[in-house]
Amino acid sequence: MSTHSDTAIHNVDNEEVEKFNSIASSWWDLEGEFKPLHKLNPVRVSYIQEKTQGVAHKSLLDIGCGGGILAESLAKLNADVTGIDLAQDSLNIARLHALESDIKNVSYQCIAAETFAEQHPGQFDIVTCMEMLEHVPDPESIVASAAKACKPSGKIFFSTLNKTAKSYLLSIIGAEKVLKLVPEGTHQFEKFIKPAQLIQWAERHGLKVKNAIGLHYNPLSEQFSLKPNIDVNYILYCEKLED
Numbered sequence: 001m002s003t004h005s006d007t008a009i010h011n012v013d014n015e016e017v018e019k020f021n022s023i024a025s026s027w028w029d030l031e032g033e034f035k036p037l038h039k040l041n042p043v044r045v046s047y048i049q050e051k052t053q054g055v056a057h058k059s060l061l062d063i064g065c066g067g068g069i070l071a072e073s074l075a076k077l078n079a080d081v082t083g084i085d086l087a088q089d090s091l092n093i094a095r096l097h098a099l100e101s102d103i104k105n106v107s108y109q110c111i112a113a114e115t116f117a118e119q120h121p122g123q124f125d126i127v128t129c130m131e132m133l134e135h136v137p138d139p140e141s142i143v144a145s146a147a148k149a150c151k152p153s154g155k156i157f158f159s160t161l162n163k164t165a166k167s168y169l170l171s172i173i174g175a176e177k178v179l180k181l182v183p184e185g186t187h188q189f190e191k192f193i194k195p196a197q198l199i200q201w202a203e204r205h206g207l208k209v210k211n212a213i214g215l216h217y218n219p220l221s222e223q224f225s226l227k228p229n230i231d232v233n234y235i236l237y238c239e240k241l242e243d
């Protein structure tokens, strides 16, 4: 029988983490490999702000925080943020950037989500896990960890790529091969997640799904916006049920 820490150690694709580590220095290059994340960040931050009635003075866990694009903007809105990831080089960049930006209410740890949740059950008002589930071997285990770390009635936000033909065309052919917005090999279609699947995992781990919304990219204006269609990239917003 496998223990939780076994699961934690196995729930990582080392090639994925290495891929992020190898481009860690470009996390804060607004025109670099992470340009799409910088572009979509304001839209997701306002959505989180709206659904939480403001993140200020709330404890917030960001799972798969990378270089801190989301974590730092939520800290700027006065949330008390902990970012976790397994890519050490990315975390070093995140720490350095917070230091340069003089942001003190964010801290970063290199730890598996499963291990962290075991150590901090029911502690966070808000948990975010964005653009990360499609990079791990066992996304359900990350969903379970997010639910575990969250307080009863706390709010959880996942975002990932839907498994549709349109998503394949836009995220892999469009973004990687035509527009060259992100490096080739950033995404693997097999790992994309249908909303029905993510909803099933969320409900299995004590979450109530409140809303799903699509993140749409307009290559002409280079802007993202939120729309009801969840064919490609989408956010699933959940609330943790009372025990």
Ligand code: SAH
Pocket: 011, 012, 013, 016, 017, 020, 021, 037, 063, 064, 065, 066, 067, 068, 069, 070, 084, 085, 086, 087, 090, 112, 113, 129, 130, 131, 132, 135, 136
């Ligand atoms: N959430 C951030 C970064 C998304 S990029 C944002 O939206 O801005 C995906 C991140 O997931 C990378 O930082 C990568 O290192 C991380 N990641 C991949 N596999 C992981 C794992 N098993 N555990 C924790 N983080 C992981």
